[in-house]
Amino acid sequence: MAKLSFAQAIKNLFSAHNKEDTEFFDDLADALIEGDIGAKNAMELVDQLEKECKEGKIHGNEEILKHMKVLLSEYVKSVEFVPEKGKINIWMMLGVNGVGKTTSCAKVANLLIKNGFEQVVLSASDTFRAAAIEQLCYHGEKIGVRVVNHQHGSDPSSVVFDAAESVKAHGGGLVIADTAGRLHNKENLVHELEKIDRICKQKADDGCYKKILVIDSTTGQNALRQAEVFNEAIGVDAIIMTKYDSTAKGGVAISIGKDLGIPVFYVCTGETYSDISLFNCDDYLNTFLGL
Ligand SMILES: Nc1nc2c(ncn2[C@@H]2O[C@H](COP(=O)(O)OP(=O)(O)OP(=O)(O)O)[C@@H](O)[C@H]2O)c(=O)[nH]1
Ligand SMILES: [Mg+2]
Incomplete structure:
Protein backbone atom coordinates (compact mmCIF):
# COMPACT_ATOMS: atom_id res chain seq x y z
CA MET A 1 0.00 0.00 0.00
CA ALA A 2 1.29 3.48 -0.82
CA LYS A 3 2.50 5.47 2.15
CA LEU A 4 0.36 8.34 3.33
CA SER A 5 1.67 11.79 2.54
CA PHE A 6 2.27 13.98 5.56
CA ALA A 7 -0.60 16.18 4.39
CA GLN A 8 -2.97 13.19 4.42
CA ALA A 9 -1.60 11.92 7.74
CA ILE A 10 -2.19 15.26 9.41
CA LYS A 11 -5.72 15.48 8.02
CA ASN A 12 -6.49 12.06 9.51
CA LEU A 13 -4.92 13.13 12.77
CA PHE A 14 -7.08 16.23 13.03
CA SER A 15 -10.23 14.23 12.45
CA ALA A 16 -9.21 11.55 14.97
CA HIS A 17 -8.53 13.97 17.83
CA ASN A 18 -11.02 16.49 19.09
CA LYS A 19 -8.67 18.24 21.44
CA GLU A 20 -5.00 19.17 21.48
CA ASP A 21 -3.86 16.88 24.28
CA THR A 22 -0.63 14.95 24.85
CA GLU A 23 -1.81 12.10 22.64
CA PHE A 24 -2.49 14.50 19.79
CA PHE A 25 1.02 15.96 19.99
CA ASP A 26 2.58 12.47 20.22
CA ASP A 27 0.73 11.45 17.06
CA LEU A 28 1.75 14.69 15.37
CA ALA A 29 5.42 13.98 16.17
CA ASP A 30 5.04 10.46 14.73
CA ALA A 31 3.51 11.84 11.55
CA LEU A 32 6.36 14.34 11.16
CA ILE A 33 8.97 11.62 11.65
CA GLU A 34 7.17 9.48 9.05
CA GLY A 35 7.26 12.53 6.77
CA ASP A 36 11.08 12.46 6.96
CA ILE A 37 11.85 15.65 8.79
CA GLY A 38 13.99 13.78 11.35
CA ALA A 39 13.16 12.76 14.92
CA LYS A 40 14.98 15.62 16.65
CA ASN A 41 13.40 18.24 14.40
CA ALA A 42 9.95 16.69 14.83
CA MET A 43 10.26 16.77 18.63
CA GLU A 44 11.48 20.37 18.66
CA LEU A 45 8.66 21.48 16.40
CA VAL A 46 5.99 19.65 18.36
CA ASP A 47 7.30 20.93 21.71
CA GLN A 48 7.12 24.47 20.40
CA LEU A 49 3.58 23.97 19.07
CA GLU A 50 2.42 22.33 22.29
CA LYS A 51 3.83 25.18 24.35
CA GLU A 52 2.11 27.81 22.24
CA CYS A 53 -1.18 25.90 22.33
CA LYS A 54 -1.01 25.65 26.13
CA GLU A 55 -0.24 29.35 26.41
CA GLY A 56 -3.37 29.97 24.35
CA LYS A 57 -1.45 31.61 21.51
CA ILE A 58 -2.84 29.25 18.86
CA HIS A 59 -6.15 27.43 18.71
CA GLY A 60 -7.61 24.80 16.43
CA ASN A 61 -6.42 22.80 13.46
CA GLU A 62 -6.09 25.59 10.97
CA GLU A 63 -3.99 27.79 13.23
CA ILE A 64 -1.79 24.84 14.16
CA LEU A 65 -1.13 24.10 10.49
CA LYS A 66 -0.43 27.73 9.66
CA HIS A 67 1.88 28.04 12.63
CA MET A 68 3.71 24.87 11.58
CA LYS A 69 4.29 26.48 8.23
CA VAL A 70 5.78 29.57 9.90
CA LEU A 71 8.10 27.41 12.01
CA LEU A 72 9.11 25.16 9.09
CA SER A 73 9.77 28.08 6.77
CA GLU A 74 12.67 29.04 9.03
CA TYR A 75 14.25 25.66 8.30
CA VAL A 76 13.77 25.02 4.61
CA LYS A 77 15.80 27.12 2.19
CA SER A 78 15.89 27.71 -1.55
CA VAL A 79 18.48 29.15 -3.90
CA GLU A 80 18.76 30.00 -7.58
CA PHE A 81 22.13 30.05 -9.27
CA VAL A 82 22.42 31.83 -12.58
CA PRO A 83 25.53 31.25 -14.73
CA GLU A 84 27.41 34.44 -15.54
CA LYS A 85 27.74 35.27 -19.23
CA GLY A 86 31.32 35.64 -20.48
CA LYS A 87 32.72 33.78 -17.46
N1 LIG B 1 10.52 9.18 -11.63
C1 LIG B 1 11.70 9.82 -11.74
N2 LIG B 1 12.76 9.16 -12.20
C2 LIG B 1 13.93 9.82 -12.29
C3 LIG B 1 14.06 11.18 -11.91
N3 LIG B 1 15.34 11.56 -12.11
C4 LIG B 1 15.98 10.47 -12.59
N4 LIG B 1 15.15 9.42 -12.70
C5 LIG B 1 15.46 8.05 -13.17
O1 LIG B 1 16.37 7.45 -12.26
C6 LIG B 1 17.22 6.54 -12.95
C7 LIG B 1 18.67 6.86 -12.62
O2 LIG B 1 19.00 8.10 -13.21
P1 LIG B 1 20.49 8.51 -13.60
O3 LIG B 1 20.43 9.92 -14.06
O4 LIG B 1 21.12 7.52 -14.48
O5 LIG B 1 21.17 8.44 -12.15
P2 LIG B 1 22.69 8.62 -11.78
O6 LIG B 1 22.76 9.26 -10.45
O7 LIG B 1 23.42 9.32 -12.87
O8 LIG B 1 23.15 7.09 -11.68
P3 LIG B 1 24.67 6.51 -11.64
O9 LIG B 1 25.43 7.22 -12.68
O10 LIG B 1 24.52 5.06 -11.90
O11 LIG B 1 25.18 6.79 -10.25
C8 LIG B 1 16.88 6.68 -14.42
O12 LIG B 1 16.03 5.64 -14.78
C9 LIG B 1 16.17 8.02 -14.49
O13 LIG B 1 15.27 8.11 -15.57
C10 LIG B 1 12.88 11.88 -11.42
O14 LIG B 1 12.87 13.04 -11.05
N5 LIG B 1 11.72 11.13 -11.35
MG1 LIG C 1 25.14 8.77 -13.90
Whole structure:
Protein backbone atom coordinates (compact mmCIF):
# COMPACT_ATOMS: atom_id res chain seq x y z
CA MET A 1 0.00 0.00 0.00
CA ALA A 2 1.29 3.48 -0.82
CA LYS A 3 2.50 5.47 2.15
CA LEU A 4 0.36 8.34 3.33
CA SER A 5 1.67 11.79 2.54
CA PHE A 6 2.27 13.98 5.56
CA ALA A 7 -0.60 16.18 4.39
CA GLN A 8 -2.97 13.19 4.42
CA ALA A 9 -1.60 11.92 7.74
CA ILE A 10 -2.19 15.26 9.41
CA LYS A 11 -5.72 15.48 8.02
CA ASN A 12 -6.49 12.06 9.51
CA LEU A 13 -4.92 13.13 12.77
CA PHE A 14 -7.08 16.23 13.03
CA SER A 15 -10.23 14.23 12.45
CA ALA A 16 -9.21 11.55 14.97
CA HIS A 17 -8.53 13.97 17.83
CA ASN A 18 -11.02 16.49 19.09
CA LYS A 19 -8.67 18.24 21.44
CA GLU A 20 -5.00 19.17 21.48
CA ASP A 21 -3.86 16.88 24.28
CA THR A 22 -0.63 14.95 24.85
CA GLU A 23 -1.81 12.10 22.64
CA PHE A 24 -2.49 14.50 19.79
CA PHE A 25 1.02 15.96 19.99
CA ASP A 26 2.58 12.47 20.22
CA ASP A 27 0.73 11.45 17.06
CA LEU A 28 1.75 14.69 15.37
CA ALA A 29 5.42 13.98 16.17
CA ASP A 30 5.04 10.46 14.73
CA ALA A 31 3.51 11.84 11.55
CA LEU A 32 6.36 14.34 11.16
CA ILE A 33 8.97 11.62 11.65
CA GLU A 34 7.17 9.48 9.05
CA GLY A 35 7.26 12.53 6.77
CA ASP A 36 11.08 12.46 6.96
CA ILE A 37 11.85 15.65 8.79
CA GLY A 38 13.99 13.78 11.35
CA ALA A 39 13.16 12.76 14.92
CA LYS A 40 14.98 15.62 16.65
CA ASN A 41 13.40 18.24 14.40
CA ALA A 42 9.95 16.69 14.83
CA MET A 43 10.26 16.77 18.63
CA GLU A 44 11.48 20.37 18.66
CA LEU A 45 8.66 21.48 16.40
CA VAL A 46 5.99 19.65 18.36
CA ASP A 47 7.30 20.93 21.71
CA GLN A 48 7.12 24.47 20.40
CA LEU A 49 3.58 23.97 19.07
CA GLU A 50 2.42 22.33 22.29
CA LYS A 51 3.83 25.18 24.35
CA GLU A 52 2.11 27.81 22.24
CA CYS A 53 -1.18 25.90 22.33
CA LYS A 54 -1.01 25.65 26.13
CA GLU A 55 -0.24 29.35 26.41
CA GLY A 56 -3.37 29.97 24.35
CA LYS A 57 -1.45 31.61 21.51
CA ILE A 58 -2.84 29.25 18.86
CA HIS A 59 -6.15 27.43 18.71
CA GLY A 60 -7.61 24.80 16.43
CA ASN A 61 -6.42 22.80 13.46
CA GLU A 62 -6.09 25.59 10.97
CA GLU A 63 -3.99 27.79 13.23
CA ILE A 64 -1.79 24.84 14.16
CA LEU A 65 -1.13 24.10 10.49
CA LYS A 66 -0.43 27.73 9.66
CA HIS A 67 1.88 28.04 12.63
CA MET A 68 3.71 24.87 11.58
CA LYS A 69 4.29 26.48 8.23
CA VAL A 70 5.78 29.57 9.90
CA LEU A 71 8.10 27.41 12.01
CA LEU A 72 9.11 25.16 9.09
CA SER A 73 9.77 28.08 6.77
CA GLU A 74 12.67 29.04 9.03
CA TYR A 75 14.25 25.66 8.30
CA VAL A 76 13.77 25.02 4.61
CA LYS A 77 15.80 27.12 2.19
CA SER A 78 15.89 27.71 -1.55
CA VAL A 79 18.48 29.15 -3.90
CA GLU A 80 18.76 30.00 -7.58
CA PHE A 81 22.13 30.05 -9.27
CA VAL A 82 22.42 31.83 -12.58
CA PRO A 83 25.53 31.25 -14.73
CA GLU A 84 27.41 34.44 -15.54
CA LYS A 85 27.74 35.27 -19.23
CA GLY A 86 31.32 35.64 -20.48
CA LYS A 87 32.72 33.78 -17.46
CA ILE A 88 33.81 30.21 -16.83
CA ASN A 89 31.07 28.65 -14.72
CA ILE A 90 31.26 25.07 -13.45
CA TRP A 91 28.43 23.22 -11.76
CA MET A 92 29.49 19.83 -10.46
CA MET A 93 26.80 17.23 -9.88
CA LEU A 94 27.51 14.94 -6.95
CA GLY A 95 25.68 12.08 -5.34
CA VAL A 96 25.45 8.39 -4.59
CA ASN A 97 24.60 5.75 -7.19
CA GLY A 98 21.39 6.02 -9.14
CA VAL A 99 19.97 9.20 -7.60
CA GLY A 100 19.56 10.90 -10.98
CA LYS A 101 22.81 12.84 -11.51
CA THR A 102 23.17 12.20 -15.23
CA THR A 103 19.49 12.84 -15.97
CA SER A 104 19.65 16.03 -13.90
CA CYS A 105 22.70 17.29 -15.86
CA ALA A 106 20.62 17.02 -19.04
CA LYS A 107 17.51 18.56 -17.48
CA VAL A 108 19.42 21.54 -16.09
CA ALA A 109 21.26 22.11 -19.40
CA ASN A 110 18.00 21.89 -21.32
CA LEU A 111 16.24 24.33 -18.98
CA LEU A 112 19.04 26.90 -19.10
CA ILE A 113 19.09 26.80 -22.90
CA LYS A 114 15.30 27.24 -22.99
CA ASN A 115 15.74 30.25 -20.71
CA GLY A 116 18.26 31.81 -23.10
CA PHE A 117 21.63 30.74 -21.67
CA GLU A 118 23.04 28.79 -24.58
CA GLN A 119 26.73 28.33 -23.78
CA VAL A 120 26.34 25.03 -21.96
CA VAL A 121 28.76 22.10 -22.20
CA LEU A 122 28.38 18.74 -20.48
CA SER A 123 31.47 17.13 -18.99
CA ALA A 124 31.41 13.33 -18.91
CA SER A 125 33.35 13.06 -15.66
CA ASP A 126 31.80 9.75 -14.70
CA THR A 127 34.57 7.76 -16.31
CA PHE A 128 34.04 4.91 -13.88
CA ARG A 129 30.71 3.25 -14.64
CA ALA A 130 30.46 1.31 -17.88
CA ALA A 131 28.24 3.16 -20.39
CA ALA A 132 28.09 6.36 -18.31
CA ILE A 133 29.84 8.34 -21.05
CA GLU A 134 27.50 6.98 -23.73
CA GLN A 135 24.51 7.82 -21.52
CA LEU A 136 25.58 11.47 -21.23
CA CYS A 137 26.40 11.65 -24.96
CA TYR A 138 22.93 10.30 -25.74
CA HIS A 139 21.36 13.07 -23.67
CA GLY A 140 23.68 15.66 -25.21
CA GLU A 141 22.55 14.66 -28.67
CA LYS A 142 18.88 14.72 -27.69
CA ILE A 143 19.01 18.22 -26.23
CA GLY A 144 21.62 19.60 -28.63
CA VAL A 145 24.42 20.16 -26.11
CA ARG A 146 28.10 19.47 -26.67
CA VAL A 147 29.62 16.76 -24.48
CA VAL A 148 33.31 16.77 -23.60
CA ASN A 149 34.44 13.22 -22.97
CA HIS A 150 37.53 11.06 -22.60
CA GLN A 151 37.92 7.32 -22.54
CA HIS A 152 36.29 5.04 -20.01
CA GLY A 153 38.60 4.76 -16.99
CA SER A 154 40.39 8.07 -17.55
CA ASP A 155 40.90 10.75 -14.89
CA PRO A 156 37.57 12.55 -14.24
CA SER A 157 39.28 15.79 -13.31
CA SER A 158 41.06 15.97 -16.67
CA VAL A 159 37.64 15.82 -18.39
CA VAL A 160 36.42 18.83 -16.38
CA PHE A 161 39.70 20.56 -17.15
CA ASP A 162 39.18 20.12 -20.89
CA ALA A 163 35.52 21.11 -20.69
CA ALA A 164 36.48 24.32 -18.87
CA GLU A 165 39.19 25.05 -21.48
CA SER A 166 36.64 24.53 -24.21
CA VAL A 167 34.20 26.95 -22.58
CA LYS A 168 37.03 29.46 -22.18
CA ALA A 169 37.91 29.17 -25.87
CA HIS A 170 34.28 29.98 -26.70
CA GLY A 171 34.31 33.19 -24.63
CA GLY A 172 32.72 31.74 -21.50
CA GLY A 173 29.81 29.53 -20.57
CA LEU A 174 28.78 26.81 -18.19
CA VAL A 175 30.26 23.36 -17.69
CA ILE A 176 27.84 20.94 -16.09
CA ALA A 177 29.94 18.06 -14.83
CA ASP A 178 28.44 14.63 -14.36
CA THR A 179 30.35 12.54 -11.81
CA ALA A 180 30.42 8.90 -10.83
CA GLY A 181 27.95 7.74 -8.22
CA ARG A 182 29.77 6.84 -5.06
CA LEU A 183 28.71 5.21 -1.86
CA HIS A 184 29.72 6.28 1.60
CA ASN A 185 33.24 4.96 1.23
CA LYS A 186 34.63 8.08 2.68
CA GLU A 187 38.33 7.78 2.00
CA ASN A 188 38.05 7.22 -1.75
CA LEU A 189 35.29 9.76 -1.94
CA VAL A 190 37.34 12.46 -0.30
CA HIS A 191 40.44 11.69 -2.31
CA GLU A 192 38.90 11.66 -5.77
CA LEU A 193 36.48 14.48 -5.12
CA GLU A 194 39.18 16.68 -3.67
CA LYS A 195 41.10 16.37 -6.91
CA ILE A 196 38.13 17.24 -9.12
CA ASP A 197 37.25 20.03 -6.71
CA ARG A 198 40.75 21.48 -6.94
CA ILE A 199 40.61 21.58 -10.73
CA CYS A 200 37.15 23.16 -10.74
CA LYS A 201 38.28 25.83 -8.27
CA GLN A 202 41.29 26.62 -10.46
CA LYS A 203 39.38 26.74 -13.72
CA ALA A 204 36.15 28.53 -12.75
CA ASP A 205 35.91 32.29 -12.34
CA ASP A 206 35.34 33.68 -8.84
CA GLY A 207 31.95 32.72 -7.45
CA CYS A 208 31.10 30.69 -10.57
CA TYR A 209 31.81 27.21 -9.24
CA LYS A 210 28.92 25.38 -7.54
CA LYS A 211 28.81 21.94 -5.98
CA ILE A 212 25.35 20.52 -6.36
CA LEU A 213 24.33 17.38 -4.52
CA VAL A 214 21.64 15.29 -6.17
CA ILE A 215 19.44 13.42 -3.74
CA ASP A 216 16.64 10.95 -4.33
CA SER A 217 13.62 12.28 -2.39
CA THR A 218 12.32 8.75 -1.83
CA THR A 219 15.30 7.78 0.34
CA GLY A 220 14.17 9.85 3.32
CA GLN A 221 16.61 10.40 6.14
CA ASN A 222 19.32 8.46 4.32
CA ALA A 223 19.57 11.49 2.04
CA LEU A 224 20.44 13.63 5.06
CA ARG A 225 23.31 11.28 5.82
CA GLN A 226 24.52 11.56 2.21
CA ALA A 227 24.37 15.35 2.44
CA GLU A 228 26.43 15.24 5.65
CA VAL A 229 29.13 13.07 4.06
CA PHE A 230 29.48 15.11 0.86
CA ASN A 231 29.28 18.39 2.75
CA GLU A 232 32.04 17.30 5.07
CA ALA A 233 34.17 16.05 2.17
CA ILE A 234 34.15 19.10 -0.13
CA GLY A 235 31.16 21.28 0.84
CA VAL A 236 27.78 21.38 -0.88
CA ASP A 237 26.25 24.62 -2.20
CA ALA A 238 22.80 23.30 -3.08
CA ILE A 239 20.60 20.27 -3.49
CA ILE A 240 18.63 18.92 -6.41
CA MET A 241 15.77 16.75 -5.19
CA THR A 242 14.89 14.08 -7.75
CA LYS A 243 12.04 11.57 -7.99
CA TYR A 244 9.74 13.90 -6.11
CA ASP A 245 7.00 12.39 -8.28
CA SER A 246 7.55 9.03 -6.57
CA THR A 247 7.31 10.03 -2.93
CA ALA A 248 4.50 11.06 -0.68
CA LYS A 249 6.90 12.42 1.91
CA GLY A 250 9.81 14.61 0.85
CA GLY A 251 10.40 16.20 4.26
CA VAL A 252 14.12 15.65 3.87
CA ALA A 253 14.48 19.17 2.39
CA ILE A 254 13.46 20.42 5.82
CA SER A 255 16.07 18.42 7.72
CA ILE A 256 18.85 19.21 5.22
CA GLY A 257 17.98 22.91 5.52
CA LYS A 258 17.75 22.86 9.29
CA ASP A 259 20.67 20.58 10.14
CA LEU A 260 23.14 21.60 7.43
CA GLY A 261 21.86 24.97 6.20
CA ILE A 262 21.97 23.73 2.57
CA PRO A 263 19.32 25.20 0.24
CA VAL A 264 17.41 23.40 -2.50
CA PHE A 265 17.95 24.56 -6.10
CA TYR A 266 15.75 22.35 -8.30
CA VAL A 267 13.09 19.70 -7.86
CA CYS A 268 12.67 16.95 -10.46
CA THR A 269 9.37 15.23 -10.94
CA GLY A 270 9.79 12.68 -13.71
CA GLU A 271 12.03 11.19 -16.34
CA THR A 272 11.58 13.65 -19.20
CA TYR A 273 13.76 16.71 -19.76
CA SER A 274 11.03 19.14 -18.80
CA ASP A 275 10.35 17.48 -15.42
CA ILE A 276 12.39 20.04 -13.50
CA SER A 277 11.56 23.29 -11.76
CA LEU A 278 13.11 25.75 -9.36
CA PHE A 279 12.41 24.88 -5.76
CA ASN A 280 9.89 27.18 -4.14
CA CYS A 281 9.74 27.02 -0.31
CA ASP A 282 6.20 28.32 -0.10
CA ASP A 283 4.77 25.86 -2.65
CA TYR A 284 6.75 23.04 -1.10
CA LEU A 285 5.46 23.72 2.42
CA ASN A 286 1.90 24.14 1.19
CA THR A 287 2.10 20.71 -0.45
CA PHE A 288 3.85 19.16 2.53
CA LEU A 289 1.25 20.47 4.95
CA GLY A 290 -1.74 20.19 2.62
CA LEU A 291 -2.55 23.89 2.81
N1 LIG B 1 10.52 9.18 -11.63
C1 LIG B 1 11.70 9.82 -11.74
N2 LIG B 1 12.76 9.16 -12.20
C2 LIG B 1 13.93 9.82 -12.29
C3 LIG B 1 14.06 11.18 -11.91
N3 LIG B 1 15.34 11.56 -12.11
C4 LIG B 1 15.98 10.47 -12.59
N4 LIG B 1 15.15 9.42 -12.70
C5 LIG B 1 15.46 8.05 -13.17
O1 LIG B 1 16.37 7.45 -12.26
C6 LIG B 1 17.22 6.54 -12.95
C7 LIG B 1 18.67 6.86 -12.62
O2 LIG B 1 19.00 8.10 -13.21
P1 LIG B 1 20.49 8.51 -13.60
O3 LIG B 1 20.43 9.92 -14.06
O4 LIG B 1 21.12 7.52 -14.48
O5 LIG B 1 21.17 8.44 -12.15
P2 LIG B 1 22.69 8.62 -11.78
O6 LIG B 1 22.76 9.26 -10.45
O7 LIG B 1 23.42 9.32 -12.87
O8 LIG B 1 23.15 7.09 -11.68
P3 LIG B 1 24.67 6.51 -11.64
O9 LIG B 1 25.43 7.22 -12.68
O10 LIG B 1 24.52 5.06 -11.90
O11 LIG B 1 25.18 6.79 -10.25
C8 LIG B 1 16.88 6.68 -14.42
O12 LIG B 1 16.03 5.64 -14.78
C9 LIG B 1 16.17 8.02 -14.49
O13 LIG B 1 15.27 8.11 -15.57
C10 LIG B 1 12.88 11.88 -11.42
O14 LIG B 1 12.87 13.04 -11.05
N5 LIG B 1 11.72 11.13 -11.35
MG1 LIG C 1 25.14 8.77 -13.90
